[in-house]
Amino acid sequence: MKIRDNVDRFIKENKIDQNWLLYILFIPVFIYYLIFSYIPMYGATLAFKEFHVGKGILGSPWIGFDKFRLLFSLEYFWTVFKNTIIISFGRILFEFPIPILLAIMLSELNSDRYAKTLQTIYTFPHFLSWVIVGGIVKNFLRSDGFVNNVLVYAFNIEPIPFLSSPDRFRLLLYATSVWKSAGWSSIIYLAAITGIDEQLYEAATIDGANRMQKIIYVTMPGIATTIAFMLILKLSNIMNAGFSQIFNMTNPIVNEKIDIIDTYIYDITFKKVPDYSFSTAVGLFKSVINVAMLILADKVIKKLGGKGIYS
Amino acid sequence: MKSKKKHRQLTIFDIINGILLTIFGLIIILPFYNAVMISFMTEAEYVQHKFALFPKEPTLSAYKSIFETGSLRNAYKSTLTIVVVGLIYSMTLTTLGAFVLSREGLWGKKFMLHFVIVPMYFSGGMIPFYLLIKNLNLIDTLWSVILPAGISTFYMLLMRNFFESIPKSLEESAKLDGASEIRLLIHITLPLSMPIIATIVLFTTVELWNEWYRAMLFLNKSSLHPLQLVLKNKLESVNININTQALEGIVVYSEGVKMAQVVVTMVPIMLLYPFLQKYYVKGIMVGAVKG
Numbered sequence: 001m002k003i004r005d006n007v008d009r010f011i012k013e014n015k016i017d018q019n020w021l022l023y024i025l026f027i028p029v030f031i032y033y034l035i036f037s038y039i040p041m042y043g044a045t046l047a048f049k050e051f052h053v054g055k056g057i058l059g060s061p062w063i064g065f066d067k068f069r070l071l072f073s074l075e076y077f078w079t080v081f082k083n084t085i086i087i088s089f090g091r092i093l094f095e096f097p098i099p100i101l102l103a104i105m106l107s108e109l110n111s112d113r114y115a116k117t118l119q120t121i122y123t124f125p126h127f128l129s130w131v132i133v134g135g136i137v138k139n140f141l142r143s144d145g146f147v148n149n150v151l152v153y154a155f156n157i158e159p160i161p162f163l164s165s166p167d168r169f170r171l172l173l174y175a176t177s178v179w180k181s182a183g184w185s186s187i188i189y190l191a192a193i194t195g196i197d198e199q200l201y202e203a204a205t206i207d208g209a210n211r212m213q214k215i216i217y218v219t220m221p222g223i224a225t226t227i228a229f230m231l232i233l234k235l236s237n238i239m240n241a242g243f244s245q246i247f248n249m250t251n252p253i254v255n256e257k258i259d260i261i262d263t264y265i266y267d268i269t270f271k272k273v274p275d276y277s278f279s280t281a282v283g284l285f286k287s288v289i290n291v292a293m294l295i296l297a298d299k300v301i302k303k304l305g306g307k308g309i310y311s
Numbered sequence: 312m313k314s315k316k317k318h319r320q321l322t323i324f325d326i327i328n329g330i331l332l333t334i335f336g337l338i339i340i341l342p343f344y345n346a347v348m349i350s351f352m353t354e355a356e357y358v359q360h361k362f363a364l365f366p367k368e369p370t371l372s373a374y375k376s377i378f379e380t381g382s383l384r385n386a387y388k389s390t391l392t393i394v395v396v397g398l399i400y401s402m403t404l405t406t407l408g409a410f411v412l413s414r415e416g417l418w419g420k421k422f423m424l425h426f427v428i429v430p431m432y433f434s435g436g437m438i439p440f441y442l443l444i445k446n447l448n449l450i451d452t453l454w455s456v457i458l459p460a461g462i463s464t465f466y467m468l469l470m471r472n473f474f475e476s477i478p479k480s481l482e483e484s485a486k487l488d489g490a491s492e493i494r495l496l497i498h499i500t501l502p503l504s505m506p507i508i509a510t511i512v513l514f515t516t517v518e519l520w521n522e523w524y525r526a527m528l529f530l531n532k533s534s535l536h537p538l539q540l541v542l543k544n545k546l547e548s549v550n551i552n553i554n555t556q557a558l559e560g561i562v563v564y565s566e567g568v569k570m571a572q573v574v575v576t577m578v579p580i581m582l583l584y585p586f587l588q589k590y591y592v593k594g595i596m597v598g599a600v601k602g
């Protein structure tokens with residue numbers, strides 16, 4: 001009966017008998033993650049198997065790294081990979097600074113009420129899907145859309161083919177993303193600015209600092225940590241270049257310039273004869289880099305004194 | 312925002328700052344305004360118009376045409392089902408998870424935490440997920456959209472942080488009175504957590520309303536398509552028609568109809584926006600800047 005005693009003691013010591021209800025309450029949560037997160041994680045082994053529809057993931061035979069070899073030998077895969085990285089960095093370069101600028105400008109506004117009103121307007125598009133925003137933007141920028149009509153009839157300029165110039169389409173992605181999300185992203189910086197000690201501004205005033213100097217020497221250092229954290233988060237997310245937006249804005253003329261890993265996976269799986277193993281391999285390749293980046297970012301943030309990304 | 316800057320004299324800096332911010336505001340509003348106006352234009356006027364700020368003869372014909380086909384009613388039905396059922400399901404799961412993970416001295420809690428956090432770092436990808444839904448026989452049912460949306464780990468941890476901030480003394484006195492964990496959750500924790508619950512309810516509602524991706528992957532029957540997917544398909548009709556319209560007789564929707572569809576998909580979010588606005592700062596603050 002020794003085992004029994006040990007088990008009893010274990011249960012008593014860890015209060016499992018008192019907390020049994022909590023464990024039962026957790027079961028649905030456990031099952032949810034098991035089914036919708038962990039089974040697909042296991043399913044990623046498909047990247048190393050040759051998928052047979054009849055046999056399922058479990059029964060399909062192992063083939064090792066064949067699909068990855070195939071993947072790495074495809075020229076178009078590297079195009080897509082490059083696009084993903086370029087667009088992600090482009091977003092950091094063009095999209096990342098705008099919310100910071102917006103927050104500083106809003107906080108410098110004389111009327112708090114006007115600042116609030118503007119903020120209300122800026123934040124709204126964040127709550128719409130890219131389906132809606134894509135639809136509105138595509139209409140707005142058509143060759144006979146609002147912008148081009150203004151250019152042609154008010155300024156007598158040739159219409160600009162916004163939606164069909166491959167070289168400029170990435171810029172259009174950044175611009176529309178700023179339109180949709182800059183207001184939302186600025187909230188976090190606004191909050192950081194609000195948290196700056198008022199006395200610092202007063203001291204700067206006494207020292208004779210003007211508005212610009214106060215922004216540079218008080219506001220900027222005050223939100224530097226927030227900026228650093230947000231930048232690390234963005235960098236760690238480099239493999240996600242914005243599927244929803246690109247998927248809803250792309251067209252055949254510009255697609256090669258903005259086709260990213262996620263859109264590529266969708267296309268090869270659902271528009272052509274699917275090779276599930278190959279598609280899984282592409283996804284796994286992306287996931288692995290993604291995890292590495294996230295773990296790295298988590299480490300860096302903890303080093304900088306934060307609590308880590310997700311805890 | 313800062314209080315001392317009132318009664319300050321307007322400088323050039325202020326004026327330029329104000330003008331730039333106002334311009335950005337107008338840039339946000341203009342495309343919406345334009346879309347709404349086009350939805351009220353006749354097809355003839357749209358084709359000829361330069362940049363009319365108002366339709367000359369406002370018409371409801373675009374709206375009539377989308378309301379006449381049954382698709383809009385079906386779409387609303389799908390979307391509302393997804394939102395209502397999805398919200399109840401997801402709030403239940405999220406609350407349970409957050410509550411359990413917020414309890415102190417629970418054996419195995421560290422494992423549970425890791426169990427929910429690991430999926431934030433690593434996912435199996437689109438194909439294994441697709442095959443899972445297929446194997447569960449959920450294709451062409453709304454469950455394929457609802458069931459995977461059970462928990463956003465981020466929101467769950469947000470809620471857990473809030474639960475943890477509730478003073479322990481309240482819980483202890485309830486426990487002394489012999490209240491079970493479930494009664495504790497219902498009578499103490501939840502009533503004290505209304506701000507965070509409201510925030511997450513609103514955000515989840517928006518996300519469920521905006522759902523199109525899973526619907527696109529898993530719902531082949533067009534009678535099940537939610538609003539967003541119906542809109543997406545209508546918007547894309549133009550890409551197809553360039554080459555194949557004449558051949559296959561695909562319906563090409565006019566810009567008026569497309570924009571009317573945008574409006575009917577967007578209006579509920581606009582109605583929800585005042586409430587969202589009340590809570591979004593809280594939502595983003597509790598979670599995002601903990602560093």
